[in-house]
Amino acid sequence: MTMPITVPAYGKEAAGRLASMADVTADDGALRRFLHGLPGVDAVGLEARAATLGTRSIKTTAKAYAIDLAISMIDLTTLEGADTPGKVRALCAKGVHPDPTDRTSPKVAAICVYPDMVATAKEALGDSGIHVASVATAFPAGRAALPVKLADTRDAVAAGADEIDMVIDRGAFLSGRYMDVFEEIKAVKEACARPDGSAAHLKVIFETGELQTYDNVRRVSWLAMLAGADFIKTSTGKVAVNATPPVTLLMLEAVRDFHATTGVQVGVKPAGGIRTTKDAIKYLVMVNETLGEPWLTADWFRFGASSLLNDLLMQRQKLSTGRYSGPDYVTVD
Numbered sequence: 228m229t230m231p232i233t234v235p236a237y238g239k240e241a242a243g244r245l246a247s248m249a250d251v252t253a254d255d256g257a258l259r260r261f262l263h264g265l266p267g268v269d270a271v272g273l274e275a276r277a278a279t280l281g282t283r284s285i286k287t288t289a290k291a292y293a294i295d296l297a298i299s300m301i302d303l304t305t306l307e308g309a310d311t312p313g314k315v316r317a318l319c320a321k322g323v324h325p326d327p328t329d330r331t332s333p334k335v336a337a338i339c340v341y342p343d344m345v346a347t348a349k350e351a352l353g354d355s356g357i358h359v360a361s362v363a364t365a366f367p368a369g370r371a372a373l374p375v376k377l378a379d380t381r382d383a384v385a386a387g388a389d390e391i392d393m394v395i396d397r398g399a400f401l402s403g404r405y406m407d408v409f410e411e412i413k414a415v416k417e418a419c420a421r422p423d424g425s426a427a428h429l430k431v432i433f434e435t436g437e438l439q440t441y442d443n444v445r446r447v448s449w450l451a452m453l454a455g456a457d458f459i460k461t462s463t464g465k466v467a468v469n470a471t472p473p474v475t476l477l478m479l480e481a482v483r484d485f486h487a488t489t490g491v492q493v494g495v496k497p498a499g500g501i502r503t504t505k506d507a508i509k510y511l512v513m514v515n516e517t518l519g520e521p522w523l524t525a526d527w528f529r530f531g532a533s534s535l536l537n538d539l540l541m542q543r544q545k546l547s548t549g550r551y552s553g554p555d556y557v558t559v560d
Contacts, residue, residue: 248489252453255406262405262450268441268477277472280516281509287546290508294543295333297507297535298325300525302360302496304339304464304533306367312347315340319351326540329547335536336525337390341366342379345386360390360430364415367434367463369394373411380418384427391419392430394463397437400447408447412454430458430496430529436468444474448481458494464531469499475510479517492521498531504542507535 251261285293303322305314319338326332338348339360348359361383365371371379380391393415399407412431419427431451435444451459459478462469475497482493497510507530514522522528544550 248453252406252409258405258409258450259403262446265442265445265449268445270441270473273441273477274473277476277513280476280513281472283509283512285508285512291543291546293508293511294504294539294546296523297504297511297530298539298543299333299336300528301335301530301532301536301539302337302339302498303335303536304531305344306339306341306362306464310341310344312344315344315347316351319348319357321536322357323352323355325536326543329544332540332543336529339390339392339531342383342386342388345383345388349387358389359387360392361386361388362392362394362463364393366392366394366432367465369396370398373414376411377414377418380415384419384421388427390428390430391415392432392460394432394434395447395451397434400443400450401437401439405446405450409450409454412451412456416455428457429455430460430494431456432460432463432498434463434466435461435470435474436466441473441477444477445481448478449485452482452485452491452493456493458496458529460496460498460531462497462499462531464499466499470497470501470531472509472513476513476517479513482522483518492527494522494527494529496529496531501530501532502534503538504535507532507539 250257252258303318305318322335322338324330324332325335334355334357337358337360338352339362340348342361342363345359345361352359363380363383364376365379380393383391393412395408396411416429419429433444433447433451438444438447448459459482461474461478475495478495482495486492495514501507501510510530511523514528
């Protein structure tokens, strides 16, 4: 299961409906009025619904399907200062064959690396169909001048990245400089373009654990989608609070409402802190209940949670053999 590399070609109706919102981003005042005019988030209701969806019981056959679906949605990631070409190649091999003892296991969706490792990952993956994603824009803090961020993005795309995971300037957003954030996302989106007219997909990371309120999460979700994000993503995985069910549910609802308004489909990626099969299934239930089956593919939903893969593989073997695996069944990344 792979995601189209080119930017989605929206139908005329959807493109027209999106263009009709151009006045919302015409200037800083209009954007501010729109974002602050969004309905306030009922925190109690949001958290209660997220908790309720997390109690849904998934039976054996459905669980087996959910496990394979979750594996196919993982962005298998290594983002460490000690990354080496050998480590990246090993991660790519695991992405192609997550369980070397069972070739029926699905491949992961993407391998995510720093820009200087993109070429290594691209070569290692070959024609596997797995995408190469690269963090850019001074990940994870996002503290760099715009020309530096754009150069970072262009380098990754030129090296063969199919997807770019950018981080927003949280300082600008929290200071109320919404248009600065909007223009930066637009500029990075443009930097994702290739000479042949195709483009890398753009995932926009909010670092929701630093955004302070649910209202801010709703506002930044709309801001990013208006600026052209192909995916909206919770976190870098590098701070204390990463993806949570309430925050992810809120982002799913924003995507639902944006699609209803514009006709444009946007993906969602919770990242960080999702470690167990039970956790992954809770998120899949949220996607199904909020957005429906069209989003239940790697095209439109991803997990940024490399440690999750090992638990999924062990649970998959348990369903297949009836026995729990030992600690050496899966590789430790």
